[in-house]
Amino acid sequence: MSTAETSTGSTLLERATLGTRVRDYLLVEIANGRLAPGSPVRELDIAKRLGTSQTPVREAFRELAAFGLLEARSHVGTRVREVGERELAEAVPVRAALEAVAAQLAAPHVAADPSRLEAALDELIRVASLGDRLAYANACTQFHREFVRSAQNDSLLRAWNALGIEIMTIMTMLTNSEPLDAAAQGHRPIVEALASGDVDRSVAIVNAHVAAYIPGATQPPVRSVPG
Amino acid sequence: MSTAETSTGSTLLERATLGTRVRDYLLVEIANGRLAPGSPVRELDIAKRLGTSQTPVREAFRELAAFGLLEARSHVGTRVREVGERELAEAVPVRAALEAVAAQLAAPHVAADPSRLEAALDELIRVASLGDRLAYANACTQFHREFVRSAQNDSLLRAWNALGIEIMTIMTMLTNSEPLDAAAQGHRPIVEALASGDVDRSVAIVNAHVAAYIPGATQPPVRSVPG
DNA sequence: GCGTCAAGGATTATCGATAATCTTCATCCG
């Protein structure tokens, strides 16, 4: 999954197999809420609905499960992952740790070429002005993913992806009522700090951002290892 | 993909599908060089050799490709990818960060009831005495997973699982020649530190352990966020 | 009442075969 591409409609220059299209279909269905968290999805159901066989659906399921969007139990069933408040809060220190690593690794790269991250920020701000919270959630996830990706470390990206930030962001954006414009602008300091190449400041800002992200997550961020 | 087990038939507490066994077979073949980097691997060849159908082999291919060990081109073919120490080392700071979080969260729980982690350590030491490096790699992964699990944070476990530690561990254990008994004993301080409930010491020890894990990974561990 | 156990239903896991796609190479036209 390292590269490839997803929903947000970028590169299909690579492969365009059925499995890929099924994956994107499911991704869209989840992102726009037609497949709600917790709802079961059956391989043969999706296959029938899309007019394919079970095989490509199965591949799509596996990939989305690795992404933390689906939860599969062998021989039992698969459902859209549902995250409760508890898990939402649990994810904060994990996400903070990963994004702190991302900040350290990304700073030099972003400083060298901030264009991609800036573009993601612009897009986030643009979407925020539309007032669609679901769309905002997706753009926000996209921004953070671009940030993590800019660390240029596949392992890091994979671990971060596995958290299922998409789902979490969707669920939080739909349950709180923070103004979108303000939320979007809150991401600007991250870009600025990274672009300046100041690692320590970047890490601090990212940590503050993530910690504040989930409502009710007042628990102190995990303190970490001395250098 | 998360856990599963491998050939040597140890822990099959989770799933033991054919795809998993095929994956481990390929992993071992790659690690010990019988499948050299660059050599082509055909789905139906492997299937025939292992007496399965194409389907589980295909799944194994996909999984290994996601971790960068195979390189597949649609409709064309798949080959073993050259994976440098550098790429293996890439995971170290990520793993270190996650296990540092794990140490912090786990310490109180392990201090309250160290039995499960101690059992995992005993098992690790027992397997080490057998001299089977593959079995040891699995037991080692199992120990670390039990450690991460003892933090009782699903998101953390999920992110850690996504790193593919099993794959890395098998690769490193089969390519170096460190004595198993010593390696196993190296895990004892982790248990002791956690059981004592001393968070700072636990974090420090875990970090040192992980950093030393991958040969040649002398790069300094990522420094992290102030508390 | 309560635990054990045996169908039955639901879902995934695997199979064997066929289709689709890409690459190569020989051939033909200019």
Added chain:
DNA sequence: CGGATGAAGATTATCGATAATCCTTGACGC
């Protein structure tokens, strides 16, 4: 001689059907 073209071979991608596994439900003995 060079470039297009198309057929053949190799490999994956997809299909439809069957097998294996897990969970539930309800009967049965105690």
